[in-house]
Amino acid sequence: MHGEVPSxxxxxxxxxxxxILVGCSDDTSNPQTMANTPKxxxxxLKTPPAIVDTEDTKAAGRDLAFDQQKGNCLxxxxxxxxxxxxxxxxxxxxxxxxxxxxxxxxxxxxxAAVANPETIMPxxxxxxxxxxxxxxxxVAFIWSK
Amino acid sequence: xxxxxxxxxxxxxxxxxxxxxxxxxxxxDIQNFQNYFLKLFPGVEKDEFGNGVYAxxxxxxxxxxxIEEFPPYEPFVDEGKVMWETPFANGKTYxxxxxxxxxxxKNYPRWDKQRSMVVTxxxxxxxxxxxxxxxxxxYAKGQLASLTAYMAYESRGQIIDVKIPxxxxxxLAAYEQGKQFWLKRMGQLDxxxxxxxxxNAGRQLRSDVLSPAxxxxxxxxxYRSKWGEMGTLHRRFTGCNEQLKARPFDPQSEQYRNxxxxxxxxxxxxxxxxxxxxx
Numbered sequence: 001m002h003g004e005v006p007s008x009x010x011x012x013x014x015x016x017x018x019x020i021l022v023g024c025s026d027d028t029s030n031p032q033t034m035a036n037t038p039k040x041x042x043x044x045l046k047t048p049p050a051i052v053d054t055e056d057t058k059a060a061g062r063d064l065a066f067d068q069q070k071g072n073c074l075x076x077x078x079x080x081x082x083x084x085x086x087x088x089x090x091x092x093x094x095x096x097x098x099x100x101x102x103x104x105x106x107x108x109x110x111x112a113a114v115a116n117p118e119t120i121m122p123x124x125x126x127x128x129x130x131x132x133x134x135x136x137x138x139v140a141f142i143w144s145k
Numbered sequence: 146x147x148x149x150x151x152x153x154x155x156x157x158x159x160x161x162x163x164x165x166x167x168x169x170x171x172x173x174d175i176q177n178f179q180n181y182f183l184k185l186f187p188g189v190e191k192d193e194f195g196n197g198v199y200a201x202x203x204x205x206x207x208x209x210x211x212i213e214e215f216p217p218y219e220p221f222v223d224e225g226k227v228m229w230e231t232p233f234a235n236g237k238t239y240x241x242x243x244x245x246x247x248x249x250x251k252n253y254p255r256w257d258k259q260r261s262m263v264v265t266x267x268x269x270x271x272x273x274x275x276x277x278x279x280x281x282x283x284y285a286k287g288q289l290a291s292l293t294a295y296m297a298y299e300s301r302g303q304i305i306d307v308k309i310p311x312x313x314x315x316x317l318a319a320y321e322q323g324k325q326f327w328l329k330r331m332g333q334l335d336x337x338x339x340x341x342x343x344x345n346a347g348r349q350l351r352s353d354v355l356s357p358a359x360x361x362x363x364x365x366x367x368y369r370s371k372w373g374e375m376g377t378l379h380r381r382f383t384g385c386n387e388q389l390k391a392r393p394f395d396p397q398s399e400q401y402r403n404x405x406x407x408x409x410x411x412x413x414x415x416x417x418x419x420x421x422x423x424x
Binding site for chain 1: 333334335336340341344345348349350351352355390
């Protein structure tokens with residue numbers, strides 16, 4: 001029993017530090033800030049530790065998203081950094097707020113008709129417009145927006 | 146959430162209903178189709194839709210008006226006139242098949258009861274050539290586009306009034322097939338004609354404004370800057386299918402002839418205004 005009392009203190013200390021870190025560094029928790037700075041800062045504290053997108057992965061995703069013969073997201077969506085976007089579908093901003101569950105964003109890109117049968121978004125996975133790996137790369141890029 | 150839900154239902158009713166009234170009569174289809182675009186673009190006169198995207202895109206319209214001062218299709222109209230007047234090897238001319246003269250646009254497409262198929266002007270021209278011992282012309286571009294440019298030019302101002310004969314149920318079936326083709330999702334991109342050219346007409350695909358389907362058939366053949374030459378309506382159908390990453394049908398295939406039949410009927414009441422120029 002004596003051993004349990006001191007072990008309580010480090011836990012509290014970690015919680016305090018965690019709270020401070022989250023409050024200071026995670027812009028995605030504040031929609032106001034998010035709207036002003038689409039490029040969110042580190043989200044390492046909120047994302048599951050398994051998902052770490054490298055800059056290379058996101059860059060590969062951006063190339064696919066902008067390529068007219070591949071993702072061609074710009075045909076319909078405005079994306080920060082992309083030229084001459086279309087206006088058929090919503091701008092891709094605040095994606096972590098819109099898709100807190102990253103798997104849902106991937107599912108939307110894989111086959112948007114599952115969630116909305118009337119969608120005009122092409123089923124990139126179902127119709128193999130992109131490979132599974134390419135979809136992962138696009139998800140990494142889009143989720144960073 | 147309730148408000149959003151109502152907005153979505155409202156959207157479906159207003160935007161999608163005209164496109165999915167599968168049991169409607171052709172006359173109701175025409176009403177729904179034309180009213181949809183007239184409401185979507187208030188202030189644009191019905192006949193103005195024959196100018197395609199230039200009816201709704203003010204900036205592109207300025208360029209187009211400048212181009213039309215020296216129309217790029219003019220030399221092809223001249224070439225077509227020479228073709229019309231030049232006798233075949235047997236001494237006859239196209240006038241032997243079209244006694245009314247070159248202003249034939251108003252007669253096509255039409256349902257041919259004996260052949261049980263939609264006959265387009267391009268098909269009738271090649272029928273005429275074959276009947277006179279000449280080789281048929283290619284359907285997508287080239288000489289046929291020049292000849293139809295001349296014939297369309299001579300037909301300018303004729304009112305579209307394509308009929309579905311009531312005494313032949315196969316005519317209505319061809320119309321229905323054309324309509325279903327227009328509504329059907331196809332290709333890797335899984336999109337229908339209606340998705341882009343009705344539901345999203347006027348919106349931008351990258352920097353291109355999607356043209357309204359009302360007016361899609363009035364101005365052919367077209368000199369398209371992207372092609373750098375003339376092309377027929379069915380050439381454009383081919384390109385559209387390719388853009389959806391779908392395998393295109395052949396120009397003058399049954400699918401495209403029925404699609405032309407449906408689309409032209411949807412444009413009944415507008416003027417034929419070909420040939421025309423597009424970017």
